[in-house]
Amino acid sequence: MLEVKNLRKEYGGLTAVKGVSFTLQPGDIFGFIGSNGAGKTTTIRMISTLLEPTSGTAVLNGADIRKDPMEVRRMLGYMPDFFGLYDDVKVWEYLDFFAAIYQVPSRERNKVIDNVLELTDLTVKKQAFVQSLSRGMQQRLCLARCLVHDPHLLLLDEPASGLDPRARAELKELIAELGRMGKIVIVSSHILPELADFCNTVGIIERGELLAHGPVDRIVQSMQPNRILKVKFIREAGEAARFLSEMEHVLNAQESGDGELTVDYTGDHEAQADLLSALIGRGFRIVTLREEQADLEDVFLKLTTGAVN
Amino acid sequence: MSRTIWQDLVVENPMLIEIHRFRRRFLTFSAGNSLNSAVLALILVCYAGLVLLVVQAKGDIPPLAVVMIQTGVLTLFAPGMLHGAIAGERERRSWDLLLVAPISKAQIVVGKFIGALAALGVAATFFLLPILISAIAYRRTNWNDLIEGEAVSLTFGAAVCGLTMLFSARVKRPFMALGASLGTLAVLMIVLPSLIGIFGNNSLGSGMVDVFYLHPFIVLTQIMQISEDRGDYSSSYRNHFVSDPSWGWPQAFIYLAFAIILVTWAAKTLIFAENEVKFIPKGNKADA
Numbered sequence: 001m002l003e004v005k006n007l008r009k010e011y012g013g014l015t016a017v018k019g020v021s022f023t024l025q026p027g028d029i030f031g032f033i034g035s036n037g038a039g040k041t042t043t044i045r046m047i048s049t050l051l052e053p054t055s056g057t058a059v060l061n062g063a064d065i066r067k068d069p070m071e072v073r074r075m076l077g078y079m080p081d082f083f084g085l086y087d088d089v090k091v092w093e094y095l096d097f098f099a100a101i102y103q104v105p106s107r108e109r110n111k112v113i114d115n116v117l118e119l120t121d122l123t124v125k126k127q128a129f130v131q132s133l134s135r136g137m138q139q140r141l142c143l144a145r146c147l148v149h150d151p152h153l154l155l156l157d158e159p160a161s162g163l164d165p166r167a168r169a170e171l172k173e174l175i176a177e178l179g180r181m182g183k184i185v186i187v188s189s190h191i192l193p194e195l196a197d198f199c200n201t202v203g204i205i206e207r208g209e210l211l212a213h214g215p216v217d218r219i220v221q222s223m224q225p226n227r228i229l230k231v232k233f234i235r236e237a238g239e240a241a242r243f244l245s246e247m248e249h250v251l252n253a254q255e256s257g258d259g260e261l262t263v264d265y266t267g268d269h270e271a272q273a274d275l276l277s278a279l280i281g282r283g284f285r286i287v288t289l290r291e292e293q294a295d296l297e298d299v300f301l302k303l304t305t306g307a308v309n
Numbered sequence: 310m311s312r313t314i315w316q317d318l319v320v321e322n323p324m325l326i327e328i329h330r331f332r333r334r335f336l337t338f339s340a341g342n343s344l345n346s347a348v349l350a351l352i353l354v355c356y357a358g359l360v361l362l363v364v365q366a367k368g369d370i371p372p373l374a375v376v377m378i379q380t381g382v383l384t385l386f387a388p389g390m391l392h393g394a395i396a397g398e399r400e401r402r403s404w405d406l407l408l409v410a411p412i413s414k415a416q417i418v419v420g421k422f423i424g425a426l427a428a429l430g431v432a433a434t435f436f437l438l439p440i441l442i443s444a445i446a447y448r449r450t451n452w453n454d455l456i457e458g459e460a461v462s463l464t465f466g467a468a469v470c471g472l473t474m475l476f477s478a479r480v481k482r483p484f485m486a487l488g489a490s491l492g493t494l495a496v497l498m499i500v501l502p503s504l505i506g507i508f509g510n511n512s513l514g515s516g517m518v519d520v521f522y523l524h525p526f527i528v529l530t531q532i533m534q535i536s537e538d539r540g541d542y543s544s545s546y547r548n549h550f551v552s553d554p555s556w557g558w559p560q561a562f563i564y565l566a567f568a569i570i571l572v573t574w575a576a577k578t579l580i581f582a583e584n585e586v587k588f589i590p591k592g593n594k595a596d597a
Contacts, residue, residue: 078406078409080406085403086330086401089329089330093329096326101410101412102410103411
């Protein structure tokens, strides 16, 4: 379990992170969302023991980042937003080097290296020089490096930046697999729709302040307590709007042009089915009825102002 | 040194991969690194020329003169190899990956230092051939003096490695470390002796020699002179079978001590956080 407790970082007069707190359980994939300069990387660097917090702390499986950083380092894998690869070594040598650093016993290293290469789909590149790999492969190698010591926590800072769509899709699947393996994964990214695909919890940070955090559905719901229904009619929707305005659970029904109505609705799915029946019963000819889902991007735009430190 | 420290820093230090990397980078021909390959080819040609020259001289070149050439090569070779040891990690941003790993500062610095020493050892091994040819052919070879000279040369090389390591640990860019190391060596070994020579005594008299007690070339010149005098039957040194105690081993031990101090200093002054290290740190830690 990872407990981040009131983590704060100040640089002179600037407060980069203002008391960030959250808790994650094994298997959680936490999407860390924020604009450039919001404080994501600083938070991740503090959790990874690279930066000393001004105050507050984080505890990973009982080990405090301030009191026992070496123990925390043994349990975490950190993938920064740059590769930091040695270009004059082969893929297996690179992994062997980090396996040695993480004190993986030498007799187990070959097996571990083969396993992480297989997981990251780099087995065929085992004997290749690191500099000969494509960007996507280098990114996967970085992830493989993070996994050689079977960490409990993975900190991935902008892991998908600069990758082509195929490499992104592969990386996304890989991260989801790591979550299924019971690891805590913290992923920071600007690409919000991608995060929504595989993160079960998110945190939105702006100017060093964690504005919201928790399960994706809950955050989305908290931002949009009412349902937004879009109903498209064959003809003029004005009469239907008047009819709907008088119905239960309907807060507002407005024409949005082209025979479409936008309905602000508080009812549940059962009530929604009744509403559809009522409309059809009154002879309104409906082409489509869909519920407009707010996504992470909407939530992010609603919560944040775009200001940076 | 306890067994654990010895194991951590030497036997089981994962940073010893540096030996492998140094070998691949500096001692292997590779199509991918044409500059290094060209430099290596040039070095091999020069080396072959040196061996031929020593063979051709048929005993006219004292072996300590070859040790002097070796010292000059090591003095240039060490900063060339080590300037990127830590500054290079910063530049390619692999530094953070080491910092979040459960490895100590001492392991990083000592591992890199041992890697450089191994490369220096290889270079010194290559020099053994011309030194041995010269020693066997030269009629006044004193093996004790030769070993002393070799010790001075190698320990000075180690001290230069320590100096370069310190600069590399304290600056952000490898070329800054290279410039600072070569600049310091140039000042200490060329500029300062020249200035003292000009404004001091106008010549390297006996008093001047004492001023440069730690200058490796003057130390080697002194050892050579003593060795020559010993071989000269008209000399007062004729019956002496040990070197003048002021020259040779004392400097070798001092160089070794310098190397240890500089490497320890490098390890102690590494600033791990922020990825921002300035040579003269400001008072504010956040700026460091």
